[in-house]
Amino acid sequence: KNEVEQSPQNLTAQEGEFITINCSYSVGISALHWLQQHPGGGIVSLFMLSSGKKKHGRLIATINIQEKHSSLHITASHPRDSAVYICAQLPNTGNQFYFGTGTSLTVIP
Amino acid sequence: DVKVTQSSRYLVKRTGEKVFLECVQDMDHENMFWYRQDPGLGLRLIYFSYDVKMKEKGDIPEGYSVSREKKERFSLILESASTNQTSMYLCASSFGRRNTGELFFGEGSRLTVL
Numbered sequence: 001k002n003e004v005e006q007s008p009q010n011l012t013a014q015e016g017e018f019i020t021i022n023c024s025y026s027v028g029i030s031a032l033h034w035l036q037q038h039p040g041g042g043i044v045s046l047f048m049l050s051s052g053k054k055k056h057g058r059l060i061a062t063i064n065i066q067e068k069h070s071s072l073h074i075t076a077s078h079p080r081d082s083a084v085y086i087c088a089q090l091p092n093t094g095n096q097f098y099f100g101t102g103t104s105l106t107v108i109p
Numbered sequence: 110d111v112k113v114t115q116s117s118r119y120l121v122k123r124t125g126e127k128v129f130l131e132c133v134q135d136m137d138h139e140n141m142f143w144y145r146q147d148p149g150l151g152l153r154l155i156y157f158s159y160d161v162k163m164k165e166k167g168d169i170p171e172g173y174s175v176s177r178e179k180k181e182r183f184s185l186i187l188e189s190a191s192t193n194q195t196s197m198y199l200c201a202s203s204f205g206r207r208n209t210g211e212l213f214f215g216e217g218s219r220l221t222v223l
Contacts, residue, residue, distance in 0.1 A: 042217065095157075102151060
């Protein structure tokens with residue numbers, strides 16, 4: 001069974017803290033996506049990874065294919081980073097994405 | 110700016126009514142998806158389409174149907190709405206035969222069935 005697990009489920013941080021959100025999956029993948037959902041519904045894509053590491057501003061995403069694990073890091077967190085972060089993986093076979101249940105992040109000023 | 114547009118942000122319907130949710134993308138993407146999102150369950154795939162007039166069932170297709178007559182438009186139909194279909198519905202699209210591109214989402218349609 002294809003499973004995607006995120007941790008932690010909920011996270012509260014002080015402004016300026018370094019944050020890590022983890023995503024583990026059970027099958028070989030073609031790609032892994034990190035998504036951000038703000039209150040109100042809209043989801044935006046942050047990263048798409050198939051290997052290594054990507055950086056965009058204060059956000060860094062890494063993936064270890066052998067260990068079937070990815071992390072999303074936020075440096076110098078800010079209250080506007082408060083959102084739900086979702087990882088989604090595309091397995092090697094098939095063309096359906098599988099999603100984690102999300103990590104709800106609250107950054108306190 | 111690329112866009113996925115869903116027809117309604119909020120709908121309230123009565124049990125047994127027919128419901129249409131429309132999704133339009135302006136990126137010439139092959140792949141389009143309908144998901145529902147419920148607290149604690151994450152995003153679950155209802156149906157997806159990888160070409161005009163093509164559709165495949167996702168994990169929870171029961172009680173839903175879809176239509177894709179034009180490449181840019183993917184419609185979700187609830188033939189007879191029930192209270193357990195109260196949810197947030199999200200449309201998404203992506204490029205490439207194997208979904209090799211970025212995922213783009215609409216703003217979501219929050220449906221309440223009374």
